[in-house]
Amino acid sequence: xxxxxxxxxxxxxxxxxxxxxxxxxxxxxxxxxxxxxxxxxxxxxxxxxxxxxxxxxxxxxxxxxxxxxxxxxxxxxxxxxxxxxxxxxxxxxxxxxxxxxxxxxxxxxxxxxxxxxxxxxxxxxxxxxxxxxxxxxxxxxxxxxxxxxxxxxxxxxxxxxxxxxxxxxxxxxxxxxxxxxxxxxxxxxxxxxxxxxxxxxxxxxxxxxxxxxxxxxxxxxxxxxxxxxxxxxxxxxxxxxxxxxxxxxxxxxxxxxxxxxxxxxxxxxxxxxxxxxxxxxxxxxxxxxxxxxxxxxxxxxxxxxxxxxxxxxxxxxxxxxxxxxxxxxxxxxxxxxxxxxxxxxxxxxxxxxxxxxxxxxxxxxxxxxxxxxxxxxxxxxxxxxxxxxxxxxxxxxxxxxxxxxxxxxxxxxxxxxxxxxxxxxxxxxxxxxxxxxxxxxxxxxxxxxxxxxxxxxxxxxxxxxxxxxxxxxxxxxxxxxxxxxxxxxxx
Amino acid sequence: xxxxxxxxxxxxxxxxxxxxxxxxxxxxxxxxxxxxxxxxxxxxxxxxxxxxxxxxxxxxxxxxxxxxxxxxxxxxxxxxxxxxxxxxxxxxxxxxxxxxxxxxxxxxxxxxxxxxxxxxxxxxxxxxxxxxxxxxxxxxxxxxxxxxxxxxxxxxxxxxxxxxxxxxxxxxxxxxxxxxxxxxxxxxxxxxxxxxxxxxxxxxxxxxxxxxxxxxxxxxxxxxxxxxxxxxxxxxxxxxxxxxxxxxxxxxxxxxxxxxxxxxxxxxxxxxxxxxxxxxxxxxxxxxxxxxxxxxxxxxxxxxxxxxxxxxxxxxxxxxxxxxxxxxxxxxxxxxxxxxxxxxxxxxxxxxxxxxxxxxxxxxxxxxxxxxxxxxxxxxxxxxxxxxxxxxxxxxxxxx
Numbered sequence: 001x002x003x004x005x006x007x008x009x010x011x012x013x014x015x016x017x018x019x020x021x022x023x024x025x026x027x028x029x030x031x032x033x034x035x036x037x038x039x040x041x042x043x044x045x046x047x048x049x050x051x052x053x054x055x056x057x058x059x060x061x062x063x064x065x066x067x068x069x070x071x072x073x074x075x076x077x078x079x080x081x082x083x084x085x086x087x088x089x090x091x092x093x094x095x096x097x098x099x100x101x102x103x104x105x106x107x108x109x110x111x112x113x114x115x116x117x118x119x120x121x122x123x124x125x126x127x128x129x130x131x132x133x134x135x136x137x138x139x140x141x142x143x144x145x146x147x148x149x150x151x152x153x154x155x156x157x158x159x160x161x162x163x164x165x166x167x168x169x170x171x172x173x174x175x176x177x178x179x180x181x182x183x184x185x186x187x188x189x190x191x192x193x194x195x196x197x198x199x200x201x202x203x204x205x206x207x208x209x210x211x212x213x214x215x216x217x218x219x220x221x222x223x224x225x226x227x228x229x230x231x232x233x234x235x236x237x238x239x240x241x242x243x244x245x246x247x248x249x250x251x252x253x254x255x256x257x258x259x260x261x262x263x264x265x266x267x268x269x270x271x272x273x274x275x276x277x278x279x280x281x282x283x284x285x286x287x288x289x290x291x292x293x294x295x296x297x298x299x300x301x302x303x304x305x306x307x308x309x310x311x312x313x314x315x316x317x318x319x320x321x322x323x324x325x326x327x328x329x330x331x332x333x334x335x336x337x338x339x340x341x342x343x344x345x346x347x348x349x350x351x352x353x354x355x356x357x358x359x360x361x362x363x364x365x366x367x368x369x370x371x372x373x374x375x376x377x378x379x380x381x382x383x384x385x386x387x388x389x390x391x392x393x394x395x396x397x398x399x400x401x402x403x404x405x406x407x408x409x410x411x412x413x414x415x416x417x418x419x420x421x422x423x424x425x426x427x428x429x430x431x432x433x434x435x436x437x438x439x440x441x442x443x444x445x446x447x448x449x450x451x452x453x454x455x456x457x458x459x460x461x462x463x464x465x466x467x468x469x470x471x472x473x474x475x476x477x478x479x480x481x482x483x484x485x486x487x488x489x490x491x
Numbered sequence: 492x493x494x495x496x497x498x499x500x501x502x503x504x505x506x507x508x509x510x511x512x513x514x515x516x517x518x519x520x521x522x523x524x525x526x527x528x529x530x531x532x533x534x535x536x537x538x539x540x541x542x543x544x545x546x547x548x549x550x551x552x553x554x555x556x557x558x559x560x561x562x563x564x565x566x567x568x569x570x571x572x573x574x575x576x577x578x579x580x581x582x583x584x585x586x587x588x589x590x591x592x593x594x595x596x597x598x599x600x601x602x603x604x605x606x607x608x609x610x611x612x613x614x615x616x617x618x619x620x621x622x623x624x625x626x627x628x629x630x631x632x633x634x635x636x637x638x639x640x641x642x643x644x645x646x647x648x649x650x651x652x653x654x655x656x657x658x659x660x661x662x663x664x665x666x667x668x669x670x671x672x673x674x675x676x677x678x679x680x681x682x683x684x685x686x687x688x689x690x691x692x693x694x695x696x697x698x699x700x701x702x703x704x705x706x707x708x709x710x711x712x713x714x715x716x717x718x719x720x721x722x723x724x725x726x727x728x729x730x731x732x733x734x735x736x737x738x739x740x741x742x743x744x745x746x747x748x749x750x751x752x753x754x755x756x757x758x759x760x761x762x763x764x765x766x767x768x769x770x771x772x773x774x775x776x777x778x779x780x781x782x783x784x785x786x787x788x789x790x791x792x793x794x795x796x797x798x799x800x801x802x803x804x805x806x807x808x809x810x811x812x813x814x815x816x817x818x819x820x821x822x823x824x825x826x827x828x829x830x831x832x833x834x835x836x837x838x839x840x841x842x843x844x845x846x847x848x849x850x851x852x853x854x855x856x857x858x859x860x861x862x863x864x865x866x867x868x869x870x871x872x873x874x875x876x877x878x879x880x881x882x883x884x885x886x887x888x889x890x891x
Contacts, residue, residue: 001580006587010547014540042580186529189536205609217630222685223678224630404675407612414610453524460528464535471539476601479591480615 001042002161003253004199006478009471012039017260021180029152029175032261039157040120047119054105055154058129059147061098062136065091066143095137102130111328121161123325125154127292132168134296141169149175158257162250164268165288171263178262188259190463193470195252200474202422203245205415210238213408230401232391234408240374241419244273247286273370273423276362277354278342281370289325293318316340331379338373435459546592553590557799558598558755563589595758602758612674617757620672623709624753624761628665630677631883633685639885640689643875646829646858647693650865651873657730659696660686661833661878664712667704682882693875696729698722708764711751712880713802716836717743717767723840730872734821734844741769741840746796746804766801773817773842782812782864790815790839805835811855812864815839820846825871829853833878845872853888854881 001008016035023031041048068091106126109116132150135141144150153175159166214235217224225231251268258265272285282290301314316337323336346354354362375388390396401409421427438459555562567573567582574580591597602614612618616627647656660683669676679699687695706718723736749766753759774790781788788807795803806813809832825847828834831854838848847868851861867873881888 001584005584006591007584010540010543010591011587014537014544017537018541043577045575045577045580182526182529182533186532189532193536205611218632220633221630222633222636222681223676224632225675403670407673407675410673411610411612414608456524456528460524460531463528464531467532467535468539471536472597473600473604475543475591476597476604479588479594479597480601481585481588 001039003250003257004196004204004474004478006475007042009475009478013257020261025177028262029149032156033148033152036152036155036157036160040155040160043161044120047117050105050109050119050122051125051155051160052151054102054126054129055151056147057101058098058133058154059144059150061094061133062143062150063145064094065133065136068094069139091137095133098133099130102126102133124163124165125160127165127289128154128167131165131292131296135167135169141172144168144175156258156261156263158254158261158263159265162247162254163286163288164251164254164266165292166263166265167288167292170266174263180260180262184259184262188256188261189467190256191259192253192256193467195249195254195256196474197470198245198249198252198422200477201470202415202419203242203249204477205412206238206242206245206419209408209412209415210235210242213238213405225404226399226402227391227397228399228401228405229391229394229397230409231405232388232397234405234412236371236375236378236388236392237416238412239378240371241416241423243374243377244269244423245419271423271425273367274363274425275366275370276359277346277351277366278339278369279346279351281366282339282343289322293322297321312344315344319343326377329379330382331376331385335373335376338376342369434462543592547587547590550590550592556589556595558595558758560752560756560799599758603760606759614757614759617753617759618672618674619759619761620668620674621704622762623664623668623704623707624751624757624759625665625668625674626712626753626757627669627674628663628677628880629883631682631879635885636682636685636882637689638889639877639882640686642853642858642885642888643690643693643829646875647873649858649862650827650867650871655694655730656873656875657694657696658686658690658875659698659726659729660882661714661831661837661876662699662702663879664704664707664714666699666879667702667707677879677883679879682879686882694729696726696874698725701725708749708751708766710749710754710761710764711802712753713751713833713836715764715767716769716805716840719837719840720769723837726837726874727841727844730826730844730874732824732844732872736840736843739771739773739843741771741774743767744770744791746793746801749801751802752800766796766804768804768836769840771843773819774839776819777815777817777839777842779806780814780816781807781810782814783810790842802832802836806838806850808832808835809852809855810850811852812861813850815842815848815850817842817846817848820844822846823868825849825868827851827865827867827871827873829873829875829877831877831881834876837876853890857890859891 001012003009012035016031019031020028037048037052040051044051072091103126106122109118109122132141132144132153136143144153153166153168153171154160156166212225213231215225216227216231248269255265255267266288268286268288270284270287272281275281275284298314298318301317302310303314304311306314319336319340320333321336322339323333326332326335354365357365372389372392375392376385379385380388387396394400438455552565553563554565564582564585566586567579569579572578573582588594602617605611605614606619613627618625618627643658662679665674665676666679668674683697683699701722702714702718707714720736720741727734727736744767746766746768749764751764754761754763768791770791777790779788779790780786790806791804792807793804795801795808800808802808806815815838820842823846824844826841826845827849828838828841829851830838831852834850834852838850842848849865849867851865877888
């Protein structure tokens, strides 16, 4: 089941949220666990057992680490070690064994060992379990004593399929005690609707353009689309925005749903296409994955407090892993290493040059290299990717454009413009400005005036109307069975 | 801790602090009015989702969609096997979308919005030009055209030894609308030329030059029968038949308002057409034998005018094999048309020149099965008349 589907929006979600609000707090974890397992079973059926088994194994590893810590006397109460000490060799071995087992299961499914089907979201929930085990070992979190609560954390449907990667320590306190109020629910609804609009109204339409503009007719077609410079640019640009809106839209929906259920999930994207360097881009793109690799791979390898060659090795190792985390295909590895090399280059050489450039030029540089990176990410055979990259600058084609590519440009210009503007903070600033104006700085001085009250009411109505419009418009797109792929489901 | 982590942490900490400040400010500023705004958005959200669910559950399910011309998904049977294979849930997803309340209204909203605020020039491949709704078509491949030609040649060899064999290409509306309005279009001339080369020895009767967009329904893919009289004359003359449709005393009969399949499927706004059919003594007296059902009926199936697709008035719509006998024919002369749905409205206009017309739709009958039924008389004319869409996807008629 995907969030952007009729079955989720009109059956699963209202049923779950309705029951969730009606039930006393102590039953909510149980309801969320049941709903989440059903949600996963809906799409994955038997592989729900993989999820449950991995979660229980992670839970067991945590309990074991806790008991060992208690036995070692490092912590007499809750199995949590004091920060900064990493404990005995036995606990270290348990932690490594648990981590290795998780990675092995992930690799077995992800890289097709034994022809196993890939369970949706396995890359995400494996990393959540891994971070929990390592954090217990490090003493950063308390051991979760309830298997059901731990299973609920791993399987919580908002973040189960495509992240964000919610670390246990980020919501540890909320598992047992969380508040669901009107303000938080409304905030969650707003974020969810923004994500839904990103996904259905932008990403799905962009996916159509990426597919159409990238399709060249086979030889021998009488008047079909040709491989042109313009068509290649359109397809690449459409994918460039599609992947952002697809993934960030899904993340927004997850965060919004989290709020509706009382959780505070970390945000995953922060206008990455406005970055002025690749380093900044990766602080803004898929933040939870970048943070995970930083804290669980890069820093343990020594980070940058090592000789330069080791630092280069560390960076390349992290980015090779980031690449293959996405899949076994060659392009993901190349994509990861491409960004690894760019980060090294920036650190060693480019930052000095970039800092002297006007900011717009730094944006152009960042957009250009990220754009090329997304062409690699999109994939195909090495020859096809090379050809596409070449065609962007006029190689491998006879024509700049044909009737098809010009048509697509005219037809999708407004969509591309909306996608470009939406990838900047401008819409959010406009929204905040309007909100501030309508709120009327009410607490600033003499209290409510009639004008301010009217403005506030109008703003409330505008928000409600916008919410209705997004929901109904997305419904209109979904009932027609529009093209509705989720790029990050395969990761 | 490395410099990278320090820098990243500082960046994250600054951002967190800024966010928190904004959140605190927001929280501090929360007043009754803010709560009212929150309540409004929550009410709308849950009202639409809950209301949608309730209506979905309460509204009776429909069996088929007349607008989309397809059967709608019904609530699936839950069995252990289908549950474990996921088939049940996939069908349930389709069911949820197919049976959604006011589905047609939502589809219309999408079509209007796609063309409106999104500014896309086509909605799922449908576009508007000159008051018509057109549909973008895939360009034909050489292989597809050659396959169609091969099928024509094979049939000509099999049934054409006794008489004369002709072909014509029924032009799609797209020929007259797409390129001239900036829409991508197939290279129809190249396709015509290729077919010509492949069908050497079979006489071509070109008709594309006789028609334009106005000769088609605004809301449908088909041509208007009342606009085909000149085309029928050219075809009759091309086949050496002295009869003329323009002299056959046809009168236009008003079949009422007609919203064609393009209008229904695209949900684009367009003025409804009127459907006329051309009647004369030949069409009134002719009897249509349906080889599938064994039934005999009229040339114009008037009950279809009030039905799902009024275009079915012409020879009862999609039929594999029909024979039309014209007792008033001036001479005993037979014609076999290998045709598609365009042939249904064309054939009655050719009836003035023939005592018997057999219509074969190769999409619905295999060439092997056809041998059992088709026994042309001497001096039988054979006409291949498929439209551009069939030539672009000739696999449809390739049923050995």
